[in-house]
Amino acid sequence: MGNLADRVALITGAGDGMGRQHAILMAERGADIVVNDVDGAKAEETAAEVRKTGRRVQVEVCDVSSVAAIGRMVANGIKALGRIDILVNNAGFGRRQQTHEVGEADFDQMFGVHVKGSFFCTQAVLPGMKERRRGKIVNISSIWGMTGANVSPHYCAAKAALLGATKAWAKELAPFNIHVNAVAPGGVLSGGPLKFYTPEQLQERASHVPLKRYCDPREISYAVAFLVSPEADFITGQVLSPNGGETIVGI
Numbered sequence: 001m002g003n004l005a006d007r008v009a010l011i012t013g014a015g016d017g018m019g020r021q022h023a024i025l026m027a028e029r030g031a032d033i034v035v036n037d038v039d040g041a042k043a044e045e046t047a048a049e050v051r052k053t054g055r056r057v058q059v060e061v062c063d064v065s066s067v068a069a070i071g072r073m074v075a076n077g078i079k080a081l082g083r084i085d086i087l088v089n090n091a092g093f094g095r096r097q098q099t100h101e102v103g104e105a106d107f108d109q110m111f112g113v114h115v116k117g118s119f120f121c122t123q124a125v126l127p128g129m130k131e132r133r134r135g136k137i138v139n140i141s142s143i144w145g146m147t148g149a150n151v152s153p154h155y156c157a158a159k160a161a162l163l164g165a166t167k168a169w170a171k172e173l174a175p176f177n178i179h180v181n182a183v184a185p186g187g188v189l190s191g192g193p194l195k196f197y198t199p200e201q202l203q204e205r206a207s208h209v210p211l212k213r214y215c216d217p218r219e220i221s222y223a224v225a226f227l228v229s230p231e232a233d234f235i236t237g238q239v240l241s242p243n244g245g246e247t248i249v250g251i
Helices: 017-028 040-051 067-081 104-132 143-147 153-176 191-196 199-206 217-227
Strands: 008-011 032-037 057-061 086-089 135-140 178-183
Touching: 008 017, 008 067, 017 032, 017 040, 017 086, 017 217, 032 040, 032 067, 040 057, 057 067, 067 104, 086 104, 104 135, 104 153, 104 178, 135 153, 135 217, 143 153, 153 178, 178 217
Parallel strands: 008 032, 008 086, 032 057, 086 135, 135 178
Antiparallel strands: none
16 A cells, blocks of 8 residues: 555545656555546546555546635535545646736636635635644645746636645645645646647757756656655645746745
8 A cells, every 4th residue: 555545535636647657656655545526427537546556536527716616615524434544636727818908807717726726625625624633735836936937817816825835825725734745847738738839849849958858747746746745744835836847946
């Protein structure tokens, strides 16, 4: 059994990409999984992969920008699997827009999924974590939340907001032995990059990364799985950025 034996993890946006890999890797390491996604078919595909590991799985189809839906999802997950020990706020999406192109609906959806969803998912799992005096929360940000970009300012702002929440929660929840960290991926061969760029464009962009490539989604999952493991019990309030050296922030 792995180092997440007998843990239960809720992973939002786990229907594909990084979220699916988080679910599979944590299941391989012994965790039972609550798979959330807005797309039911994709969520079921992830659940099928989790079941192959022999772990239990609960599928919850909902939009995390709805606080009421979050409440039902968490209640159902606890009823099915007993508790939630780990939360990975992974649900998100990208949209390439300049400031003048961003309408109110675009802005509200961007912050609704990334920030509101992460905030209220965290709020919903806290009572059980506080009662047990144990919990691990990882917020999936982005290097664009650290450095900005020349496009998608609402995405950059939402991902930066997650970094602020991570630091605040780490301090607020430390007395309850609840660890909160963030992972801020660089270029990943999933989701937005595959959607927005041709293979040639991806190759050109990757050429500017010191390691000369974008990463496989599972490589991000290794970072997430480490942060929710016992090996990271003295780490909280930190931002881990697997990015091949594209962004290096030092003291």
